[in-house]
Amino acid sequence: MARISFQQELEKLQKEVLHMGEAVDRAIATAMESLAQRDLQLAETVIQGDQVIDDLELAIEQECLKLLALQQPMAVDLRTIGTMLKIVTDLERMGDHATDIARAVRRMGQTPPIKPLVDIPRMAEMGRHMLQQGLQAFMERDIQRAMAMAREDDQLDHLFKQVFRELLLLMIANPAVIEEATQLILVAASLERVGDHATNLAEWTIYMVTGERRDLNL
Amino acid sequence: MKEGVPVTFRTEVPARESSSPREERIRVEVKGLQAWYGSSRALHGIDLAIPDQAITAIIGPSGCGKSTFIRCLNRMHEEIPAARVEGHVLLDGVDIYQPGVDPVAVRRTVGMVFQRPTPFPTMSIFDNVAAGLRLAGIRSRRTLEEKVERSLQQSALWDEVKDRLRSPATALSGGQQQRLVIARALAVDPEVLLLDEPTSALDPAASSRIEDLLVQLKEKYTIVIVTHNMQQAARIADRTAFFLNGELIEYDLSARLFTQPSDPRTEAYITGRFG
Numbered sequence: 001m002a003r004i005s006f007q008q009e010l011e012k013l014q015k016e017v018l019h020m021g022e023a024v025d026r027a028i029a030t031a032m033e034s035l036a037q038r039d040l041q042l043a044e045t046v047i048q049g050d051q052v053i054d055d056l057e058l059a060i061e062q063e064c065l066k067l068l069a070l071q072q073p074m075a076v077d078l079r080t081i082g083t084m085l086k087i088v089t090d091l092e093r094m095g096d097h098a099t100d101i102a103r104a105v106r107r108m109g110q111t112p113p114i115k116p117l118v119d120i121p122r123m124a125e126m127g128r129h130m131l132q133q134g135l136q137a138f139m140e141r142d143i144q145r146a147m148a149m150a151r152e153d154d155q156l157d158h159l160f161k162q163v164f165r166e167l168l169l170l171m172i173a174n175p176a177v178i179e180e181a182t183q184l185i186l187v188a189a190s191l192e193r194v195g196d197h198a199t200n201l202a203e204w205t206i207y208m209v210t211g212e213r214r215d216l217n218l
Numbered sequence: 219m220k221e222g223v224p225v226t227f228r229t230e231v232p233a234r235e236s237s238s239p240r241e242e243r244i245r246v247e248v249k250g251l252q253a254w255y256g257s258s259r260a261l262h263g264i265d266l267a268i269p270d271q272a273i274t275a276i277i278g279p280s281g282c283g284k285s286t287f288i289r290c291l292n293r294m295h296e297e298i299p300a301a302r303v304e305g306h307v308l309l310d311g312v313d314i315y316q317p318g319v320d321p322v323a324v325r326r327t328v329g330m331v332f333q334r335p336t337p338f339p340t341m342s343i344f345d346n347v348a349a350g351l352r353l354a355g356i357r358s359r360r361t362l363e364e365k366v367e368r369s370l371q372q373s374a375l376w377d378e379v380k381d382r383l384r385s386p387a388t389a390l391s392g393g394q395q396q397r398l399v400i401a402r403a404l405a406v407d408p409e410v411l412l413l414d415e416p417t418s419a420l421d422p423a424a425s426s427r428i429e430d431l432l433v434q435l436k437e438k439y440t441i442v443i444v445t446h447n448m449q450q451a452a453r454i455a456d457r458t459a460f461f462l463n464g465e466l467i468e469y470d471l472s473a474r475l476f477t478q479p480s481d482p483r484t485e486a487y488i489t490g491r492f493g
Contacts (some may be wrong), residue, residue: 003489003490003491006490072448072449073489074448074452074476074477074488074489074490075476075477075478075479075484075485075488075489076485076489077489078476078477079477079478210478211477211478212478
């Protein structure tokens with residue numbers, strides 16, 4: 001029988017989640033671009049654009065609750081909606097981290113950089129890659145991809161520790177850079193958190209497919 | 219599920235929702251149950267262990283054998299001409315199908331409530347509840363009054379009818395009539411209560427009163443309910459069994475069966491992809 005319209009609504013909603021995830025990915029990329037170029041205007045667009053992501057989260061949440069109330073889904077359908085309700089929160093937080101990066105750029109202003117940025121952009125690439133893989137795993141219900149993605153988080157954590165140590169040494173050597181180095185630590189910490197939220201995406205995708213909750217953030 | 223393979227509870231189930239972690243006792247054990255209508259087999263060897271002080275729901279599409287199944291639990295199936303039963307139904311370890319067991323005594327111990335409320339139309343509210351007691355030979359006015367009141371209290375109907383016990387039962391609303399029928403079943407002190415779609419003829423408010431009532435009653439009784447309403451099974455049943463084409467496909471804690479069914483046929487049914 002039927003429930004065709006329900007399945008269609010569910011698919012539409014999954015695409016909305018993808019759409020939101022892509023907006024978050026763009027926000028992180030733009031924030032990093034504003035950091036690289038010290039482009040305050042670009043940073044502002046990230047901060048302003050966060051509202052769009054927040055609105056998407058609310059809209060998806062509302063739609064999920066509506067489907068729960070009206071369709072009383074069971075089994076995989078129930079798990080899919082539960083997963084969407086959880087991961088939109090992670091996506092929204094990732095969006096906030098993009099904003100945090102943009103705010104750090106704003107605070108640093110247009111002072112010349114204390115060092116060429118190498119590892120922080122690498123962290124951003126890794127975080128974005130995890131997010132993209134997470135979204136793809138969610139859309140394709142691909143638990144192998146989800147698990148492979150979650151394993152990347154170790155490298156991201158490792159890189160964060162390295163960046164942190166490096167900036168700490170710079171501050172010890174030259175207290176004049178403390179202010180900017182602190183901002184860069186905040187940026188790196190935000191990117192490290194992006195990886196953690198992406199790992200949650202993987203965990204929820206595995207739950208959606210198998211019904212088992214697994215902690216991948218070890 | 220293959221014939222002859224006993225259904226065992228999984229051990230890795232989530233924590234019970236019930237607050238009292240009591241030892242689970244199996245009240246009714248069904249082994250290799252087959253039911254026939256003439257030459258047509260409606261049940262293909264069911265193995266199922268039904269726990270005491272719990273609600274067990276039977277779900278499945280029309281014609282899957284779920285009503286036939288519960289009618290075998292109190293020997294009502296064999297009342298139908300040319301119908302017969304093979305296999306065993308153990309109530310507290312005693313096979314209700316062994317020779318010498320009186321089907322009427324079985325039906326007193328294992329009460330049944332049907333889809334449509336079935337009050338005796340010419341009788342008062344009081345007499346409806348007292349009917350089974352009188353049939354059992356109880357004559358004492360006082361005993362009858364006590365038992366009728368207790369049963370009506372248990373079925374959450376007492377407050378609504380205590381001032382009109384002599385009124386005809388047919389004057390009650392559908393939901394009240396169904397609670398009256400439950401009171402009638404409870405009056406003879408059954409141990410197991412079978413309900414065959416007891417709320418399908420009731421409005422949501424009346425259904426929800428019956429559901430609340432069943433949840434209260436499970437503290438004292440073993441309850442088995444056949445329902446077409448999966449949400450109802452999910453709401454009130456501790457365990458749910460999914461039947462399809464006369465076979466038991468899956469039997470598990472409701473919390474698990476409705477979120478993570480292990481058989482793709484269960485999954486397809488409860489997500490509305492067939493049935």
